[in-house]
Amino acid sequence: MGIMDKARIYSPWLYHLHCGGCNGCDIETLAALAPRFDVERFGIQLVPSPRHADILLTTGCVPKQFIPMVKRVYEQVPEPKVVVAVGSCACGGSLFYDDAPENYAILGHPDLLIPVDVYVPGCAPKPEAIINGVVQGILKLAEKRAKK
């Protein structure tokens, strides 16, 4: 592990991907980024492009129209990357979980499309719970960097 990789553990950048939710988890996520909880203590910064990000934070269950965008955003994040699913919708589909007959509009949890590393259940999870999940994500990121 080079000096760059060591330094980058202390500044994981985060891209917030909202794929079809009720906005509850997004509000809690923004609260976690704001001064009250201040995730910048861990060097986490919200970035406007997935190409700059290390952590992909997804909220909400994926609608069928949004499937190509989720895949594209995931591919745009450079390796090594970590996906954190926030909220019950993003973890297991929650109320939108449907077995047969299949729902015409909603696919379900993003786990069906992209590999998720950390799940944070809750409806909506507290900002502290999101921080807890993201910190676990950082530890996974460090592991992935060490393997590389």
Next chain:
Amino acid sequence: MSTEIKILKQVLSKYSKPMTLTYPSAVAPERRYSQIPEGLRGIPERDKDKCIGCRACYFVCSGRATSIYDKDAKRTVEIFLFRCTFCAHCQEACPEEAIKMTNKFEIAVPNREDPAARVLTELDLLKCKNCGTPYATRKLADRTYERLMEKIDPIVKETVSSDYKKLDGYCPDCRRAYGVDLDTHTKKYVWLEGV
């Protein structure tokens, strides 16, 4: 004058404590590192001794998070937290007050099969005297009898009570099949008019 007070307030505010909560670690002991409001609905917890396995929580669960399945003479009552919306409907519906919402919120897990993502309760099932099929828990049978005795018409109370005791230990199928042999058949209520 008022502007001077405003300035003074602004200056004094610089000396107040920072409002950032230092979650996940308490850096300074006097500073709060997390805020848990009263009535926060966190992970639901089930008391194993109180639960009777009656499926009331299963029927009210809006997100289909609760599931109940019987296997090897054991009834497993499960809440899958990935589908739970923490609405506390199960807490309201539970007749035995076995489910309680706690204020624990740290439930981040690395995969779906993690035991932390499920609230599991295993209950022993009674086996049928006749055919050996597991059918209900001991507590559920007792509670059904108690509730039946509370609400039943006093005219048939004694008959039903003795019938129920005769049937105790048989599964629903055997009760139906051996009703005549055990003398618990409903034919004896025919003479009762207006009940």
